[in-house]
Amino acid sequence: xxxxxxxxxxxxxxxxxxxxxxxxxxxxxxxxxxxxxxxxxxxxxxxxxxxxxxxxxxxxxxxxxxxxxxxxxxxxxxxxxxxxxxxxxxxxxxxxxxxxxxxxxxxxxxxxxxxxxxxxxxxxxxxxxxxxxxxxxxxxxxxxxxxxxxxxxxxxxxxxxxxxxxxxxxxxxxxxxxxxx
Numbered sequence: 001x002x003x004x005x006x007x008x009x010x011x012x013x014x015x016x017x018x019x020x021x022x023x024x025x026x027x028x029x030x031x032x033x034x035x036x037x038x039x040x041x042x043x044x045x046x047x048x049x050x051x052x053x054x055x056x057x058x059x060x061x062x063x064x065x066x067x068x069x070x071x072x073x074x075x076x077x078x079x080x081x082x083x084x085x086x087x088x089x090x091x092x093x094x095x096x097x098x099x100x101x102x103x104x105x106x107x108x109x110x111x112x113x114x115x116x117x118x119x120x121x122x123x124x125x126x127x128x129x130x131x132x133x134x135x136x137x138x139x140x141x142x143x144x145x146x147x148x149x150x151x152x153x154x155x156x157x158x159x160x161x162x163x164x165x166x167x168x169x170x171x172x173x174x175x176x177x178x179x180x181x
Contacts, residue, residue, distance in 0.1 A: 001034040002093040004086045005126075005171050007163035008102045011051050012058040023048035024109050025069055026062070027082055028160025030168045036175045038168075042085045043161040045072035050112070062158045075109050088119055094180055095120065098142050098167050099127040126171060129178055142166060149173060 006029035010022040024046045031039040045068050054066050072078070086093060097103060103123050110117040130145070131138045138145065142163055143153045151169045155162025171178070 002039070002087060002091050003032045003034075003171065004088075004093055004095045005030050005032065005164050005168045006095060006097055006102065007160045007167065008097075008105050009062050009064065009158065009160045010105055011048055011054060012061060013055045014057050017051065019050050021050050021108065021112070022105065023050055023112075024075060024105055025054070025058075025064060025072075026160040027078060028162070028164040029082070029086070030164050031086060032168065032171065036172055040085070041161060041165070042082055044078045044081065045069055046078045047072040047074050049074060063156055064159075074113075076113050076115060079109075079115065083119065092122075094122045094124050096124045096126050096167075096171065096178075098125075098163070100125055124178065124180060126167065126178070130170065130174070133174060133177055146170060 006027065008024050009026040010024050011017065012022060025048055026045050027042065029042045031041070033039055045064070047069055052069070054064065054069060059065065083089070103120060103125070106120055107117055140148070143157050143166070146153045146166045146169060149170055151166070153166055155165060157163070
């Protein structure tokens with residue numbers, strides 16, 4: 001069993017997205033086995049196809065530069081690499097993120113590109129479970145929660161790999177308390 005703790009960054013604007021879509025621009029993930037051992041990390045930029053130009057707001061929020069996106073591969077290729085890295089074809093797995101937005105982004109991208117989305121049936125929302133573990137109504141950003149749990153937030157906030165690595169700290173702290181159905 002593998003647990004894929006991931007985070008996504010997406011195109012963003014102040015207000016509604018042009019053409020109605022936020023597209024994934026970065027995937028970051030760590031893989032942890034059933035013994036709580038770290039098995040590796042994955043990080044890749046993704047070139048958006050519907051809105052290929054990053055807004056100033058998005059560049060400032062994520063610290064991702066336009067040239068990093070321009071030289072990236074498209075979503076179908078990056079997803080293929082991600083699934084291969086995660087060993088989703090031969091291992092049992094759960095994909096876990098902080099809130100449903102990252103699952104929604106993956107689903108929308110799979111639909112846009114006519115890709116299989118069944119692999120997301122093994123999805124776990126760690127934010128909802130953390131809220132239940134803590135008695136309800138947990139508030140604050142991932143960075144705030146990481147710090148409240150006694151960890152230093154490392155890396156750059158709103159970068160997929162940093163957020164995934166920091167979420168993995170919480171995941172491992174409560175490793176035996178998560179529910180997987």
